[in-house]
Amino acid sequence: MSLSPLSDVLIWAGTAVAVLTLVRLPFTAGAAARLHVVAPVTVLAAPLLLIGLALRPWSSWHDVAKLAAIAVLLAATGPATVVTSGQAVGRTPRG
Numbered sequence: 001m002s003l004s005p006l007s008d009v010l011i012w013a014g015t016a017v018a019v020l021t022l023v024r025l026p027f028t029a030g031a032a033a034r035l036h037v038v039a040p041v042t043v044l045a046a047p048l049l050l051i052g053l054a055l056r057p058w059s060s061w062h063d064v065a066k067l068a069a070i071a072v073l074l075a076a077t078g079p080a081t082v083v084t085s086g087q088a089v090g091r092t093p094r095g
Contacts, residue, residue, distance in 0.1 A: 003055045010052030017045035031089040035082060042078040047071065 021041050028037045053059065054067045 004057050007052045007055040007057075010048050010055065014045045014048030014052060017041065017048065021045070031092070032086065035086055035089070039082065042074065042082070046074055050074075 054064045
């Protein structure tokens, strides 16, 4: 049984989420609102793309290990980056 169709669906779904975020971003005012707009890329698009790529028929265990390392790093650093950015936005003087 080939996982290629499932892989294709996951890759295209992740791409669609990223593109929709890209289209919406220029029309979003304010740094805090932009943080909320880009959140689906880290939370949804990246995992869908990583899982889809890991399921590709050409993926060896080396490829899957690299993708898993990227996923772990993204999961570990993504929330901290967003929180730090949010705190920086909160400290910015309004003028």
